[in-house]
Amino acid sequence: MKQTVVGPAFVLGDNIDTDQIFPGHYLALVDPQAIAQHCLAGIDPQIAGHFPSGGIIVAGRNFGCGSSREHAAIALQGMGAGAIIAESFARIFYRNAINLGLPLLVCPPLHGAIVAHETVQLDLLSGIVKTAEHTWQGEQLSGIAVDILQAGGIKPLMRQRLHQGVSG
Amino acid sequence: MHAIEKIMAHHAGLETVKSGQIVTAKVDFAEINDLYLQTIYSFKEMGGTRVWDNTKCAFVFDHFAPTPDVQSAQNHKEMRAFAKANHFKHHFDVDSGVCHQVMPEAGLVYPGMLLIATDSHTTTHGAFGAMGTGVGATDMATILLTGELWLRVPEVIAVRLNGTAPLGVAPKDVILTVLGTLHADGAVYQAIDFIGDYVDHLGVAGRMTICNMAVEAGAKTAYMQPNQAVLDYVAAHGVVDYHVETTDPDFQYAQTLTFDVSQMQPVIAFPGHVDDVRPVAAGTGVKVDQGYIGSCTGGRLADLEIAAKIVAGRHIPEYKRLLVVPASQAVLQAGIQAGYIQTLMAAGATVTAPGCGACLGVHQGILASGETCISSTNRNFPGRMGAVDADIYLASPATVAASIIAGQIMDPRAAILEAIK
Numbered sequence: 001m002k003q004t005v006v007g008p009a010f011v012l013g014d015n016i017d018t019d020q021i022f023p024g025h026y027l028a029l030v031d032p033q034a035i036a037q038h039c040l041a042g043i044d045p046q047i048a049g050h051f052p053s054g055g056i057i058v059a060g061r062n063f064g065c066g067s068s069r070e071h072a073a074i075a076l077q078g079m080g081a082g083a084i085i086a087e088s089f090a091r092i093f094y095r096n097a098i099n100l101g102l103p104l105l106v107c108p109p110l111h112g113a114i115v116a117h118e119t120v121q122l123d124l125l126s127g128i129v130k131t132a133e134h135t136w137q138g139e140q141l142s143g144i145a146v147d148i149l150q151a152g153g154i155k156p157l158m159r160q161r162l163h164q165g166v167s168g
Numbered sequence: 169m170h171a172i173e174k175i176m177a178h179h180a181g182l183e184t185v186k187s188g189q190i191v192t193a194k195v196d197f198a199e200i201n202d203l204y205l206q207t208i209y210s211f212k213e214m215g216g217t218r219v220w221d222n223t224k225c226a227f228v229f230d231h232f233a234p235t236p237d238v239q240s241a242q243n244h245k246e247m248r249a250f251a252k253a254n255h256f257k258h259h260f261d262v263d264s265g266v267c268h269q270v271m272p273e274a275g276l277v278y279p280g281m282l283l284i285a286t287d288s289h290t291t292t293h294g295a296f297g298a299m300g301t302g303v304g305a306t307d308m309a310t311i312l313l314t315g316e317l318w319l320r321v322p323e324v325i326a327v328r329l330n331g332t333a334p335l336g337v338a339p340k341d342v343i344l345t346v347l348g349t350l351h352a353d354g355a356v357y358q359a360i361d362f363i364g365d366y367v368d369h370l371g372v373a374g375r376m377t378i379c380n381m382a383v384e385a386g387a388k389t390a391y392m393q394p395n396q397a398v399l400d401y402v403a404a405h406g407v408v409d410y411h412v413e414t415t416d417p418d419f420q421y422a423q424t425l426t427f428d429v430s431q432m433q434p435v436i437a438f439p440g441h442v443d444d445v446r447p448v449a450a451g452t453g454v455k456v457d458q459g460y461i462g463s464c465t466g467g468r469l470a471d472l473e474i475a476a477k478i479v480a481g482r483h484i485p486e487y488k489r490l491l492v493v494p495a496s497q498a499v500l501q502a503g504i505q506a507g508y509i510q511t512l513m514a515a516g517a518t519v520t521a522p523g524c525g526a527c528l529g530v531h532q533g534i535l536a537s538g539e540t541c542i543s544s545t546n547r548n549f550p551g552r553m554g555a556v557d558a559d560i561y562l563a564s565p566a567t568v569a570a571s572i573i574a575g576q577i578m579d580p581r582a583a584i585l586e587a588i589k
């Protein structure tokens with residue numbers, strides 16, 4: 001896990017649901033590259049093609065609400081999102097993203113405080129979010145989330161455990 | 169402790185748990201629907217070969233039932249191969265129906281159990297006094313590997329529903345009204361316990377509708393203390409061995425919201441936001457192109473029954489359509505037996521295969537740009553049932569039926585009075 005993530009901000013609003021992140025119409029797709037091409041198509045099908053690599057999504061409340069589709073997290077990661085900061089996350093989306101090794105941070109309201117393309121830096125262990133002008137203290141990740149991110153996602157973590165003959 | 173905490177403690181092998189604690193719980197049943205082929209891929213990437221217990225997991229083919237395209241057909245094919253290779257005891261192919269309906273019908277849901285499924289609406293099973301919660305594909309893969317999942321013990325909020333529902337107020341109206349107050353993020357990470365005399369007297373179908381939509385407030389799980397209707401239901405479906413948990417009298421809820429059901433009226437959620445809930449009258453005059461009765465929220469026998477009673481002897485207007493998607497094969501058969509399906513068809517309904525149908529915009533009734541649908545389903549996000557700029561109003565099955573007959577959004581009460589005369 002890279003402790004510090006830096007990238008240009010990509011700003012979204014409240015209640016961005018998983019149908020907007022990844023419309024149901026494409027749910028039969030399984031190839032992550034193909035999935036990534038339709039990321040945020042429920043908002044604008046052009047976004048995925050123009051998303052800046054390593055971009056940091058800055059959203060409002062309840063990001064990822066709705067369906068449990070892992071495609072949403074796969075799409076965001078595949079599109080090149082470096083991390084997501086939001087005021088709150090829907091819980092299934094939160095688990096899915098952490099499991100894939102896509103860092104998330106819960107942070108106080110940033111609406112209007114961070115503008116599109118502005119460089120954002122976040123420290124995953126301390127939960128600190130910075131722009132050139134401001135600093136915010138976000139919530140620290142739980143021990144389990146850090147363990148999973150450190151391992152590069154839950155798949156490598158489970159592989160390690162299986163290898164060591166430990167279950168659970 | 170709350171009943172949900174007792175379920176979690178029991179499955180984690182602990183005496184007690186408290187909210188905020190992270191536990192590793194043994195899963196009683198793991199159910200995977202057909203959007204989640206990724207589960208198998210993640211399982212294999214983790215090094216998995218055999219599932220932990222082939223009597224405790226099943227695939228349900230519902231979202232693509234039957235398959236609309238080559239890609240989903242391929243996905244089913246791979247899932248069937250995996251189920252066969254692992255000798256799954258239970259398998260629900262495209263003839264079955266929506267997972268949340270099929271599971272209890274198969275006798276796989278019972279009070280006190282921990283059910284994990286790859287679907288957000290797994291909260292439905294709180295109706296049975298079970299703890300049901302949704303996860304994504306890779307979390308599910310860890311369960312198939314180990315039989316366990318880490319879970320955070322949620323805070324529990326109480327939604328107290330008092331009183332008797334007036335004419336025309338269905339369980340769907342009740343939960344929409346609650347969501348209008350609680351809002352789409354009002355219970356994120358929390359559990360909702362529905363209490364009060366309305367719940368004590370509610371039948372299984374109504375309980376399922378309400379618990380189903382708890383997730384629309386972000387809830388991790390929902391709970392209702394099992395009543396006699398639940399115990400009768402599980403017995404009728406062959407369940408004998410279970411333990412009903414009860415909440416201790418001194419349990420402190422994180423919050424209690426109280427509603428007087430006897431003061432409620434039929435409501436609709438306006439397009440785009442499940443929590444933008446207003447009286448049906450606020451939508452009067454809005455022209456509708458499609459009525460939709462179906463899904464794990466509004467596709468059960470009671471839903472077909474009220475819709476059939478309302479449309480009996482009438483016909484939907486020309487250039488409109490009414491889609492009826494029974495939640496399961498068993499619901500379809502019972503609907504035929506009772507004559508509801510014939511009545512609906514005579515009124516111009518198109519009946520499609522039991523399953524998710526157009527609820528998630530994959531097939532069998534997708535909306536075109538600029539169209540309006542009134543639906544007994546649970547989500548009206550932009551693009552949920554097709555074009556991003558199609559409008560979806562959520563309503564009770566009665567309101568859907570009355571509205572599509574009128575060609576515009578319509579309070580169902582006059583039609584219900586007429587129907588029961």
Ligand code: SF4
Pocket residue numbers: 230231266267287289462463464465523524527528545546
């Ligand atoms: S009926 Fe709709 S909400 Fe229910 S499981 Fe199927 S797609 Fe999801």
